[in-house]
Amino acid sequence: MERGLRELKREATGEALAHAAFELARERGLDGFVIDDVVQRAGYSRRTFANYFSCKEEAVASVGFAGVEDAGALLADLPPDLPLVDALHTVMRQQFATDTLVTMRELLAMVRRYPTLEPYLLSVQNRMRHAAQDLVLSVAGDRYPGIYVPLLFGAVYGAVTAALEGLLDVQLADDDGDAAGRGAMEYGSFLDVTFEYLRNGF
Amino acid sequence: MERGLRELKREATGEALAHAAFELARERGLDGFVIDDVVQRAGYSRRTFANYFSCKEEAVASVGFAGVEDAGALLADLPPDLPLVDALHTVMRQQFATDTLVTMRELLAMVRRYPTLEPYLLSVQNRMRHAAQDLVLSVAGDRYPGIYVPLLFGAVYGAVTAALEGLLDVQLADDDGDAAGRGAMEYGSFLDVTFEYLRNGF
DNA sequence: GCACCAGTTGCCTAGTAGGCAAAATTGCTC
């Protein structure tokens, strides 16, 4: 997949910048820092930042892009005759146990406070959907009718997004009860309900 | 719904600016104009533009927000015992016959050429989903289990988006055959396929 | 008519986007 040290390093640069931006956003809020602060923390020049991201919002949101390769590995381990919906359900159940979800939850909460972040987070989610979809298409695209896989991924993406939003609403409503713990418990069942509808129809 | 002339005028201002931005983007491409050009064409000051939109991309994408009130009216005319999935199918079928869809198609095509537009178009689509969803929730929210309506709207939104993307890919692939005419015909059947999966499960 | 309030505008400044070319870094080949 990678072509060499150079690509790895390029990737690392982007991640370092994104990570610095995300941390600053957590510490000071999205309006509490400027790009100069980000590059200073990450140890790069402002001009380099511009080579990777068009604004700080894009950098912050980009940390939400994660877990696609892991998902691919998980998917490959499943029996090949398992229906795709069920395979996705299984994979997402496992993925939701990682801190990929924690980061995403944090980003979703951040979007509430800073709406300018929303477009960029949506873009990240959309790119993840495409990446996951392409992964499946490249491995087993010929096993399904042409439009099936995109439709499924679209529906899963939309429904799961809606479920997460709804859950976040609930969590933010009872503010600062031990929301994280309770939420972690409920993610699984929300996911199950979501996939039940997707599997059996609305 | 409106409170008076002032609100109407405010709305008109935003639409005038958005319309001017959209036209300029069509004529010169997204990188062929600046905010000053927009406000000059619309007859407002640059400062006023900033009160409505944070950048030209946001203004251009905002013209894609349309048809929600019409959808609400259509929805109200349907028999109240029609299952919600089928009601949505019917409404979207009718909506897809309007030029709301033409504008959206144009915006989607524009996104391919100018990726910086993507986040803002996604944001618009997301807001439309919420608006439609809230509309249904306010009218008939108590007729469905708590998470059902958001999940359905999420799934519909995601699947329809994926279908449109796929269709646009096809249309752009056979570039400039009479894609518009053929596409218009196929939108309906793509929608039917999409809703068949949503209705009966994947 | 009068007080009020939302929308519009100009002014202003810190912040941003992105072209260009020089410098540094790495991958590849011998």
Next chain:
DNA sequence: GAGCAATTTTGCCTACTAGGCAACTGGTGC
């Protein structure tokens, strides 16, 4: 390991943008 080519990083520069503030304008309700 030494040199060449490709790519990345960087500084410099300039047009452009975001958004606070204060003044002004025009609907709105009494």
